[in-house]
Amino acid sequence: MDNPRILIIDDDKDATDLISARLKSHGFLVSVTNIPEDAFEFIKENTPDLIILDLVMPGVDGSEILRKIRLDKKTREVPVIVLTAKLDQSDKVSAFNLGAQDYITKPYEPEEFLARVKVALKGASHGAVAKKIKNILITGGAGFIGSALARRLLAEEYKVAVIDDFSTGRRENIQDMLNHKNFSLIVGSITDETILSKAVEGSDLIYHLAATVGVKNVIEKPLDTVIYDTIGSSIVLKYASAKGIKVVLTSTSEVYGKSKKYPFKEDDDVVIGPPDVNRWSYACSKLLDEFFAIGYYRERALPVVIIRFFNIVGPGQVGRYGMVIPRFFKAALQNQPIYVYGDGKQARCFTYIDDAIDIMLKLSQSQKAVGEVINLGSKNLISIKDLAQEIKRITRSSSKIVFEPYQKYYGSRFQDVKKRVPDLAKLKKISGVTPQTTLPEILKKMKRYFEENPKELDRI
Ligand SMILES: NC(=O)c1ccc[n+]([C@@H]2O[C@H](COP(=O)([O-])OP(=O)(O)OC[C@H]3O[C@@H](n4cnc5c(N)ncnc54)[C@H](O)[C@@H]3O)[C@@H](O)[C@H]2O)c1
Known part of the structure; x- marks a missing residue:
């Protein structure tokens, strides 16, 4: 220059x-x-x-x-x-x-x-x-991604406070951190403004992950989904904005809805289904969160980073709310039928948790990421049918793969998304990296994890 x-x-x-x-x-x-x-x-x-x-x-x-x-x-x-x-x-x-x-x-x-x-x-x-960022608040920190993030931040010597209402979060996820001198747990909901405002008070950075998640959960509780995933987020942003505290907001590939334009790019139009199909309450709520966050950024200069996750997997994730990989491992390792919903041709890209955490940290430290919506996913595309076969193969399971109609699990008005593939150009441009763990590596790691922690299978 x-x-x-x-x-x-x-x-x-x-x-x-x-x-x-x-x-x-x-x-x-x-x-x-x-x-x-x-x-x-x-x-x-x-x-x-x-x-x-x-x-x-x-x-x-x-x-x-x-x-x-x-x-x-x-x-x-x-x-x-x-x-x-x-x-x-x-x-x-x-x-x-x-x-x-x-x-x-x-x-x-x-x-x-x-x-x-x-x-x-x-x-x-x-x-x-x-280095001046010391105190970090994670909403939803007892969940799968939040607890992995907390563990990583503690290892990097930050002070971490977690707020969680344990709706889907688990004590087992944070057990190893409970006695750590830099860890504190606040049990409560982000919609409780008294608790939340106090939690925000001493924070330098907020990772907002608390949300009603999981297809099964969302379908059964569309009202909770809308309340926690929009009003909850708006409260987090309101108190963060009052103190000028940066918020890293976690959104989802669900916001692309039924779009058939592949790969999904951050500025693509979204195609969301009707409100009487419960599934879309999640996509709509998360999209509204993005609008809230961008509004706070543009009108109040609150620094925000919006990350759209694409199927993050790893230890600590449970299958009972609809997450497929833990559910398939449990069935395969117990030689029980592996239930594939629909024809199994629906395809997803899976991202390993360690890659997701590395990239989240990079994005949260990047000035270029502020005010941006960024996909965080991988190129590990696989159909659910092939995924079932692969998990069966590597676990040497005698499970049968059984195809069941979606309706049996998710009701008559369920709509699924055929394929979800992220465009990663923006992620690469801003963070300089994309997730590198391949699907065979992910499945190998998951297999080893369940073999070493057999009790986890009971919690799935
Ligand atoms: N795992 C994925 O593949 C994925 C994909 C897309 C988006 N996300 C987003 O990432 C975030 C974390 O997801 P996860 O997979 O770790 O799910 P999770 O269910 O394991 O974590 C969510 C956590 O939020 C807590 N929570 C829910 N409502 C709350 C409330 N009102 N107050 C306080 N705590 C509350 C839950 O108890 C749980 O611990 C969510 O916002 C989710 O939408 C995850």
């Missing part, structure tokens, strides 16, 4: 003189103002390569300026360094959550300052800032 253009918004003349002189001597084009309106006038005319913003100026709300910078199309992606005489931890975190790349406190040391400007210009976060 030749002669990068830097806009400094600061009222401390001595400090800005010192910094500008240093930056100018290194070829930067520097403009300085202490008036927010002038700053936005400047932005209208020129797009700066970097903005340096004093967060605490008399009579000026620095966070509001940062919010506006992130809402303005021209400056949405521009790196921002936040300056201040002193910042407390919550200011640092909310500045980071609002998309600041770095913060620097007074007194400024010119060489160090210059080095950090160069890092910020590359669009990279300064390590010190990323």
Whole structure:
């Protein structure tokens, strides 16, 4: 980048003189103002390569300026360094959550300052800032994905609080973490605003996973699905927004509905079935969550990342709510009939949990992911009939594969989705990676898991 253009918004003349002189001597084009309106006038005319913003100026709300910078199309992606005489931890975190790349406190040391400007210009976060995220809240953290995420975050030395009402979550999923010094459990629903507002209070980042899930569950409880999956999410976003806390919201490939355009791309139209087919209550609710999240991002500058999962599988998942892989393993390992619903030609792409967690962490740390909807799935496409045969083969089971009409399990008005394949270009572009565990590897891992934990079969 030749002669990068830097806009400094600061009222401390001595400090800005010192910094500008240093930056100018290194070829930067520097403009300085202490008036927010002038700053936005400047932005209208020129797009700066970097903005340096004093967060605490008399009579000026620095966070509001940062919010506006992130809402303005021209400056949405521009790196921002936040300056201040002193910042407390919550200011640092909310500045980071609002998309600041770095913060620097007074007194400024010119060489160090210059080095950090160069890092910020590359669009990279300064390590010190990323580390400031300490307290993480996971809604639905006693569930399959939430508990795996919590375990991983604890291993990376974050403090993790989980809120879960144990509707589908299980104590076994979090048993190994209950006594960990950095783990805390709040038993309750995300729709309980007293509990939720307290849980959000001390958090720096929220992963929102709590939801009524599973085809069987959704079909039996369409009202719970709508209530928990929309009102619950809106409450999480409301309290996060009040504190400027970033939310990683987990959505689903179900939102593509009955679309037959393959692969599914994030900006494709969705084709959702009618409201009297209970199954669609889930897709519709999760889609509404995405609208809520995007609304909070666009109108209130709340940093959000929306992840659409495609059939995540791994240890800790149960089959009783309709998840197919644990259900097939249980039947195969117990030499019981493996029931395939419909003709078994319906096909899905399965993603291993460890890949999903790795990528979730990458996305939650990426500035490019903020305000975006991103597919998280794999290329491991297989029909359910072939999946049953493969699980039967690798477990050397004597189970019979039995085809049953959907209606027997899901009622007369059930509608299924023939095929679900994610387009992964956006995921690759933003995170740099896609899930790598192949289907044979996934099934091998699952087989080993059930062999080593035979009691899990009883819990499925
Ligand atoms: N597993 C997948 O393949 C998949 C696919 C698409 C989307 N997702 C999404 O990922 C998230 C996690 O799914 P999962 O597979 O781990 O399911 P899960 O059922 O294991 O986890 C959901 C957790 O949320 C909890 N919960 C539900 N309602 C709650 C409420 N009102 N208050 C507090 N806790 C509540 C449950 O007890 C459970 O622990 C969900 O939002 C789901 O929609 C998962």
